[in-house]
Amino acid sequence: SQQFLKYFLREFASNRSFDLAVRKARERLQGIEGEFPGASWLPVIFQNQAQISPTWQQLYTSTDQEEPPRSSLLSEQVVTMVFTDLVNSTAVKNHLEGSDLNTRNRLYFDTILQPHRQLVEANLAGYGGRVVKTEGDAYFLVFDSAVQAVQWSVALQISHRNNPIPTPLGELQVRIGMHTGSPLPDGEDFIGQQVDYAARVSSLATGGQILLSEVTAVLVRNAGIAGLTIHSQGDRPLKGIGEVPIFELLWSDKQPQPLKNDLNSPPKKPSPLYRLLLKYSVLATVLVMGLRLLGILQSYELQAFDHLMRQRRPYEKRDQRILIIQATPEDIKAQEVKPENNASLSDHTLTRLLTKLKQYEPKVIGLDIYRDFPVNPAYPQLATNLGQDNLFGICKVRDIQAGDREGVAPPPEIPSKRLSFSDAVADPDGMIRRHLLSMKSNDPTDPCTAKNNLSLLLALYYLNQEGMSWDYTADGELQIDSPKGKKIVLKELNPFTGGYQRLDARGRQILLNYRSLASPRQIAHTVSVGDILNDRIPDEIKTQLKHRIILIGVAGPINTSADYWFTPYSPSQPSYQKKTPGIFIQAQMVSQLLSTVLDNRPLLWVLPLWGEFVWVLVWSIVGGLLATFIPQPRRLIIATGVGLGTLYGVCYIFILQGGWMPLLPSAMVLLLSAGGIAFLGIRD
16 A cells, blocks of 8 residues: 555556556556565546546645635536547658659748638537647647547547548548546646657547547547447557547448558557457356256256247148048947956957958058967957058056056057057156157066067158168168158257267157147048948048058047156146046158158257257347447347247248257346346446
């Protein structure tokens, strides 16, 4: 403290302004920071930027007055000092016609300098200004106020634009710089550092520019002059003064232009503002992505995904390649012969059903009904039907973690190559969002040894009938030939896919791209077992239903059947249809595979982890930019709302193309960056 006071008094007594004396004293303290860390940090001056700092001379001379008004003590001699100069005046003289120097100088004075002086002094008094002195082509002027100074400067530049003074190098250009302060009077002249400050600001200007110091810029901005804009040029070094903010005055259609030192200097490093903006944007991104990787956001991201899936428009048509036959509770009750072995459909009913279906000439039949017992010998036709080449059956893999220690064995009459499993993988909230294609049981005692899902076998059989083949990539992923010769690769999920974090991705899993419909049950034409057995389907409809994939399943009472599932559409469904029977889920899966290969309908896809980080970072920067350039709270709230709406719209467009973008993390970082930067006041 003693060292600071000594340095401060020495500088202040040398007639430096108060704030500059403090700065000099703090700089002197840097030499002892090794012994006293942080010595140069204090003191800090809290002062209105529009208030001019006093000098020792001003304070000293004010003591001779009797109780001077405090408000006038420091503002009594406040003026705005303006320096003007002509651009390339020496080069212009050298290009003038004339055999000797005196001739060229006379010509320069008569045709260029004198007309310029007339423009400078024409309305000077009307703006409250006066000429302090001239030196060559330059003017030193003072004005009673900053507002009058900038108005006169704009008028001068407009005069030169409307009435240009020609030179051998083009139209004459003027550069102007100004600063508001309390210079020391020296007769009719002014001297001191405040004058130097204004001259240094002027030296940074190029032709047609008007530059302002920070004090002048604050005064002009507070005046709210219509048609004038103040553009920040960042901190610039002024000889003998240090790094200070410089501002450019813009009017009409005037655009910012580089300063004189920028024209021949290397590219400027990003300003502290942009470095801070990037820093806080990265911090917000790292924070949110860290929470995401920990799984904290998973349930919320999945809900956002479900919402986007439900909003897709327009609705798609039903898949005309599939026919669903469901055994309703009424069908089960109406059976002529009651089923044995706790089966849902008796051998008698199933025999009649499969026989009736021959008139529909199905491409392939999927029997999504558990039958872990042999056919009753009284129904040999059923055994024959179950053994036909285009019929696939199911079994259920033992799942000890889910409490199923038994599993369900397959129908003995169906060959192993046409056996599949019907297991589905539900998320912790019970939703089916994933399509399990294949899996391998490591338990040799498991009654179900099927490796592929029923939907996959049905789709591959149908595609094979249409002339499509399939194989595996070098990475072991399934790829299917399309009619256009393109190979469709079914990209499998990994533990970190989209909103999923540390996902159990064993087996071959892909995301399930539900057909865009009002309900998952509308995936295909659906009839009941009773409609088929009792010939309730008109002949013209029968013709339309020929040559399809037929899925046969049970839609029993929802409170007694385990084969009911929540889907992303469940929140929008009536209470009695919140859950969807498994037969419709299988139809969605079959339709997804067929539509991807035959109709070029996209599978759901996500960005790689690094791509999602970049995506989220971009939206974090957007939030930071909003807070930086829109300081008014109400406007910032509106702009942030527009930013969130834009984010939502972009994610919606992507989901229409199968892209699952990180909506929730992006919204979080946008709000975090905008709110954080606005709260911390970094834009200041």
